[in-house]
Amino acid sequence: MARAVTPRRKAVNTALAWAVGLLIFFPILWTILTSFKTEATAIADPPVWLFFDWTLENYAVVQERSDYSRFLWNSIIIAGGSTLLGLIIAIPAAWSMAFVPSRFTKDILLWMLSTKMLPAVGVLYPIYLIFIQFGLLDTRIGLTVVIMFINLPIIVWMLYTYFKEIPGEILEAARMDGATLREEILYVLTPMAIPGIASTVLLNVILAWNEAFWTLNLTAAKAAPLTAFIASYSSPEGLFYAKLSAASTMAIAPILILGWFSQKQLVRGLTFGAVK
Amino acid sequence: MSFRTSLGLASALAVAASMAAHAQTPSGTITIATVNNGDMIRMQGLTSEFNAQYPDIKVEWVTLEENVLRSRVTQDVATKGGQFDVMTIGTYEVPIWGENGWLVSLNDLPAEWDADDILPAIRSGLTVDGELYAAPFYAESSMVMYRTDLMEAAGLTMPEAPTWEFIREAAEAMTEGDVYGICLRGKAGWGENMALLSAMGNSFGARWFDEDWQAQFDTEQWANTINFYMDLMTNYGPPGAANNGFNENLSLFQQGKCGMWIDATVAASFVTNPNDSTVADKVGFALAPDNGLGKRGNWLWAWSLAVPAGSQQTEAAKAFVAWATSKEYTALVAEKEGWANVPPGTRQSLYDNAEYTSAASFADMTLRSINSADPTQPTVDPVPYTGVQFVAIPEFAGFATEVGQEFANALAGQQSAEQALERAQAVTTDAMEAAGY
Numbered sequence: 001m002a003r004a005v006t007p008r009r010k011a012v013n014t015a016l017a018w019a020v021g022l023l024i025f026f027p028i029l030w031t032i033l034t035s036f037k038t039e040a041t042a043i044a045d046p047p048v049w050l051f052f053d054w055t056l057e058n059y060a061v062v063q064e065r066s067d068y069s070r071f072l073w074n075s076i077i078i079a080g081g082s083t084l085l086g087l088i089i090a091i092p093a094a095w096s097m098a099f100v101p102s103r104f105t106k107d108i109l110l111w112m113l114s115t116k117m118l119p120a121v122g123v124l125y126p127i128y129l130i131f132i133q134f135g136l137l138d139t140r141i142g143l144t145v146v147i148m149f150i151n152l153p154i155i156v157w158m159l160y161t162y163f164k165e166i167p168g169e170i171l172e173a174a175r176m177d178g179a180t181l182r183e184e185i186l187y188v189l190t191p192m193a194i195p196g197i198a199s200t201v202l203l204n205v206i207l208a209w210n211e212a213f214w215t216l217n218l219t220a221a222k223a224a225p226l227t228a229f230i231a232s233y234s235s236p237e238g239l240f241y242a243k244l245s246a247a248s249t250m251a252i253a254p255i256l257i258l259g260w261f262s263q264k265q266l267v268r269g270l271t272f273g274a275v276k
Numbered sequence: 277m278s279f280r281t282s283l284g285l286a287s288a289l290a291v292a293a294s295m296a297a298h299a300q301t302p303s304g305t306i307t308i309a310t311v312n313n314g315d316m317i318r319m320q321g322l323t324s325e326f327n328a329q330y331p332d333i334k335v336e337w338v339t340l341e342e343n344v345l346r347s348r349v350t351q352d353v354a355t356k357g358g359q360f361d362v363m364t365i366g367t368y369e370v371p372i373w374g375e376n377g378w379l380v381s382l383n384d385l386p387a388e389w390d391a392d393d394i395l396p397a398i399r400s401g402l403t404v405d406g407e408l409y410a411a412p413f414y415a416e417s418s419m420v421m422y423r424t425d426l427m428e429a430a431g432l433t434m435p436e437a438p439t440w441e442f443i444r445e446a447a448e449a450m451t452e453g454d455v456y457g458i459c460l461r462g463k464a465g466w467g468e469n470m471a472l473l474s475a476m477g478n479s480f481g482a483r484w485f486d487e488d489w490q491a492q493f494d495t496e497q498w499a500n501t502i503n504f505y506m507d508l509m510t511n512y513g514p515p516g517a518a519n520n521g522f523n524e525n526l527s528l529f530q531q532g533k534c535g536m537w538i539d540a541t542v543a544a545s546f547v548t549n550p551n552d553s554t555v556a557d558k559v560g561f562a563l564a565p566d567n568g569l570g571k572r573g574n575w576l577w578a579w580s581l582a583v584p585a586g587s588q589q590t591e592a593a594k595a596f597v598a599w600a601t602s603k604e605y606t607a608l609v610a611e612k613e614g615w616a617n618v619p620p621g622t623r624q625s626l627y628d629n630a631e632y633t634s635a636a637s638f639a640d641m642t643l644r645s646i647n648s649a650d651p652t653q654p655t656v657d658p659v660p661y662t663g664v665q666f667v668a669i670p671e672f673a674g675f676a677t678e679v680g681q682e683f684a685n686a687l688a689g690q691q692s693a694e695q696a697l698e699r700a701q702a703v704t705t706d707a708m709e710a711a712g713y
Contacts, residue, residue: 040552043527065320125351132357216344217351220359221307221336232339235312236467237522237542239530239552 034245058246098163162196302591303332356586374409410580415621417645447512450535457512459534466676479573491704544638575665576649675707
């Protein structure tokens with residue numbers, strides 16, 4: 001039975017949730033507001049909230065100075081490509097760990113996760129030198145592969161958790177009906193795990209989209225994604241906060257909209273398996 | 277010969293000359309790494325003018341945040357990655373990289389480029405063993421920027437070359453309400469608070485190392501420097517100054533919150549720009565302060581363009597470098613954006629130009645500040661290193677940032693000045709021992 005909740009308590013909880021949500025969203029909101037200010041209003045003290053002369057000038061300047069579409073395209077390819085490549089490797093891996101575990105499965109899972117515990121900069125030079133050797137610097141393919149590897153442990157872990165929820169008997173039944181391994185994974189397991197796979201995809205696209213260390217260090221002009229686009233508006237000697245905010249807003253807008261529309265799947269996927 | 281024929285002849289000659297020039301013009305795609313400073317943005321905007329002269333060179337721009345740029349170009353030049361053909365670097369990197377053989381010598385730039393016109397202080401900072409390894413794009417020193425109205429209200433007159441004691445008196449007199457007498461850098465970093473403190477130390481007779489490379493933070497001169505700085509900032513500085521770098525102080529000054537600000541000369545064009553600054557018509561300039569010891573507390577920095585040894589497009593890259601740092605480029609910016617916006621501080625000819633000096637009220641003080649800094653003899657007592665606000669050795673950026681953190685912590689009230697000095701001495705000594713000095 002659900003616990004009885006008094007209306008008052010519900011109101012307090014709702015207010016609290018809104019307050020926390022607003023607090024978390026505030027930096028983004030402020031960035032968006034600043035992007036519509038002039039440089040002088042952007043640094044005004046006390047800060048100006050809503051009543052200023054809204055201007056689109058910063059967007060015009062940013063648009064004129066940088067080729068936004070090229071950065072956007074690179075971001076889409078790198079985020080999408082690395083997620084797709086990751087899935088191709090992670091689905092079979094998670095299948096074997098969930099349905100035919102060995103006594104090393106737990107260790108392998110933990111070991112995979114341990115690669116996330118090393119600060120990225122620790123392997124920057126080896127990877128940089130490998131990239132030079134193979135001519136991968138400033139290429140989309142190189143970056144896609146690196147980002148895929150960075151996120152692979154998370155993809156495998158998430159898929160593993162979702163697959164564990166699926167009764168092994170269903171797969172067994174498919175096998176008894178004569179399904180091959182490929183058919184079993186492709187036509188039986190994958191359709192059942194769609195909500196889990198969808199949320200894995202979403203989360204990884206977001207992670208890859210926002211990845212700023214490797215994308216800044218391994219690119220120059222050709223493969224630079226939106227993270228490099230934002231970085232190009234930060235200035236050591238000069239106040240360009242409004243333009244920086246406009247560039248940031250343009251960079252996060254696509255992923256913000258994607259997240260907004262797929263909110264339901266994202267939340268469902270993330271809490272999937274939490275309720276038994 | 278009639279006027280018309282001579283005109284025709286002249287234009288025919290011009291066409292022939294330009295065709296001859298085109299015959300040997302370099303071609304290819306060059307990638308230029310730079311920072312997002314106003315002068316660089318203007319350079320980027322004028323790419324089409326460069327292409328009008330060199331139609332076969334395609335220019336790709338990579339603009340990055342200063343610290344990201346520094347680590348990006350360093351890893352690229354050290355591994356000969358060949359990602360960049362022109363790099364924007366400063367007076368700290370050039371001597372070290374030049375000595376390592378990481379940069380292409382620019383001694384063979386065309387005669388019209390006129391190397392002798394470059395200010396001697398700047399040129400010497402970019403030369404190693406007679407080879408020029410970078411061409412200065414714009415240069416800066418530091419100076420005092422002050423509010424003329426507040427100074428007058430305080431009943432004081434700023435001398436052209438003030439002492440630190442005068443700065444303290446003026447800061448005290450100008451501090452009132454939400455106006456702070458003085459704004460100085462507090463944010464940790466070798467290029468942030470340590471640029472100010474190293475230069476300030478020079479005028480107090482302090483130095484980073486003695487002639488045997490022994491750290492000097494245990495000396496009286498450093499104690500005087502830090503105590504004076506702390507006294508100034510805690511009594512007359514803005515709250516939270518330990519987080520203030522160039523941009524934060526620029527913002528405060530433009531909002532009319534600072535009586536005085538000692539920082540890069542390049543700030544002068546921002547604080548006098550009526551579009552951004554609320555105090556544009558009330559700013560005066562003076563040389564950085566001294567203590568009568570023969571050295572002033574001003575630094576010297578030149579944002580410069582260099583060609584890395586790993587570049588595959590050396591000729592095209594050199595063509596760009598020569599173009600962007602030429603007198604013609606200066607004239608081009610003046611024509612398009614006005615004289616006040618030309619990149620300052622690199623050429624004597626600019627300061628001989630009456631149009632420039634009358635358009636830029638800060639021109640004279642900028643030139644005098646640059647000329648009064650000497651990277652080869654930066655301190656009162658002799659030192660084994662070059663660099664005014666830095667020590668041109670590869671380890672410096674690392675330990676100076678740690679030292680900067682100690683002084684920032686002291687300014688934030690987390691430790692005393694004595695503790696900060698002790699730790700600075702320990703950090704520097706350890707780093708130098710580890711580096712084998």
